[in-house]
Amino acid sequence: MGETKPVLPRRYHRLRDVLNRRQTDLTVLLEDVHKPHNFSAIIRTCDAVGVFAAHGVYNEGDVPAFSETAKGSEKWVDIHTHPDLETAVNHLKAQNFTLYATHLTENALDYRTIDYTKPSCILFGAEKWGVSTEAMALVDQAIYIPMLGMVQSLNVSVAAAVILFEAQRQRLNAGFYDHSRFEPEVRDRILFQWTYP
Amino acid sequence: MGETKPVLPRRYHRLRDVLNRRQTDLTVLLEDVHKPHNFSAIIRTCDAVGVFAAHGVYNEGDVPAFSETAKGSEKWVDIHTHPDLETAVNHLKAQNFTLYATHLTENALDYRTIDYTKPSCILFGAEKWGVSTEAMALVDQAIYIPMLGMVQSLNVSVAAAVILFEAQRQRLNAGFYDHSRFEPEVRDRILFQWTYP
Ligand SMILES: C[S@@+](CC[C@H](N)C(=O)[O-])C[C@H]1O[C@@H](n2cnc3c(N)ncnc32)[C@H](O)[C@@H]1O
Ligand SMILES: C[S@@+](CC[C@H](N)C(=O)[O-])C[C@H]1O[C@@H](n2cnc3c(N)ncnc32)[C@H](O)[C@@H]1O
Numbered sequence A, B: 001m002g003e004t005k006p007v008l009p010r011r012y013h014r015l016r017d018v019l020n021r022r023q024t025d026l027t028v029l030l031e032d033v034h035k036p037h038n039f040s041a042i043i044r045t046c047d048a049v050g051v052f053a054a055h056g057v058y059n060e061g062d063v064p065a066f067s068e069t070a071k072g073s074e075k076w077v078d079i080h081t082h083p084d085l086e087t088a089v090n091h092l093k094a095q096n097f098t099l100y101a102t103h104l105t106e107n108a109l110d111y112r113t114i115d116y117t118k119p120s121c122i123l124f125g126a127e128k129w130g131v132s133t134e135a136m137a138l139v140d141q142a143i144y145i146p147m148l149g150m151v152q153s154l155n156v157s158v159a160a161a162v163i164l165f166e167a168q169r170q171r172l173n174a175g176f177y178d179h180s181r182f183e184p185e186v187r188d189r190i191l192f193q194w195t196y197p
Helices: A010-019 A036-049 A085-094 A133-138 A156-173 A183-193 B010-019 B035-049 B085-094 B133-138 B156-173 B182-193
Strands: A026-031 A055-056 A078-082 A097-100 A120-124 A142-143 B026-031 B053-057 B078-082 B097-103 B120-123 B141-144
Touching: A010 A183, A026 A036, A026 A085, A026 A156, A036 A156, A036 B156, A055 A085, A078 A085, A078 B053, A085 A097, A085 A133, A097 A133, A120 A156, A156 B156, B010 B182, B026 B035, B026 B085, B026 B156, B035 B053, B035 B120, B035 B156, B053 B085, B078 B085, B085 B097, B085 B133, B097 B133, B120 B156
Parallel strands: A026 A055, A026 A120, A055 A078, A097 A120, A097 A142, B026 B053, B026 B120, B053 B078, B097 B120, B097 B141
Antiparallel strands: none
16 A cells, blocks of 8 residues: 555665664765766775765766666765865865865875874866866865876776775774764664665 | 887886886786776786786686776786686696685685785686686685675775785885895896887
């Protein structure tokens, strides 16, 4: 009679456990990352390390479609697109995030020296151009992954994985995945949405 | 008059420095990783962490072509394809490598518990099927990257990056990139080949 299909207890418990590990204070901001397989792989990595919401700004063209590479992760990571970079940055700063741009500048710090247990947003740049000058002016700190070979940069979804799994490591050590980080009412509301999408 | 173009000293020094950081005892074995952008991104990551030679076995179809994602890294990483898995594994075991398969089995170890300063070869599986049963029977140990979300696996080039950058971290700490790991004659021969390809 009802419109909702019954949810198996196993599925419900799995959704609840995953939601209990979600980190509301770890996120990414993607600046014109436009290749579907890169965008998809990054969202899939976000899911794996427990990012609750991801952010994007698309000045050049549309938000990319998800490819097979996403493996459905787009259903479990809230994706916010912002009209422009300044709006996105203001939104994130109002939530207390420190913004890190992944960019090789003179003052960039090795990504392994950052404390990702603090509220952290990592900004990644477009495949061709990298992080824009505008973005560099708005963030708190530049960070980089040490490159020891001939090619000067990594694929963007690779760079995102390297940094997000360092954050996962730090947050596992700090016990951040052991207890829900949501207010109980918020958790229950989201769990309901996940269960009956 | 000569057939070889002069090489600028700066280029020569760069090639020499990169070669001096190459690790002959860290490698990957790719089992039917067939999407060009995954194959390319993995070789680019190999270059970035200093892998000297990478290995592949292609039972299903041809070795993939390199895509734009490789950014030329295929010129700086020696790529060996083997006729079958057993030949590849014997070749690597004869060189003293411990073989790690990235696969979620009961006895798999968290990838962060492995000592990658020892001669290490990491095996990655096909996008669709993962590591084969045949491969699992031939390797020394299964390892996995902890997944905390809804999707059960990572994109293969993402998984490779996460593990190879853990190896890079351990080898940076151990000073493995500070001095050439080649015999001087071998180093000079390879440097010549890199300089005049
Ligand atoms: C292919 S790169 C852009 C390259 C561009 N030519 C440049 O110079 O910035 C695309 C994005 O990947 C990320 N990335 C690539 N290599 C990185 C590294 N070594 N450290 C940190 N981020 C990196 C950054 O977010 C970068 O904007
Ligand atoms: C998309 S996965 C294959 C998924 C396949 N359905 C399975 O169950 O094995 C492709 C490859 O990526 C690597 N991989 C993906 N997730 C991983 C993880 N969490 N830990 C280690 N390796 C992983 C492995 O090499 C795997 O063979």
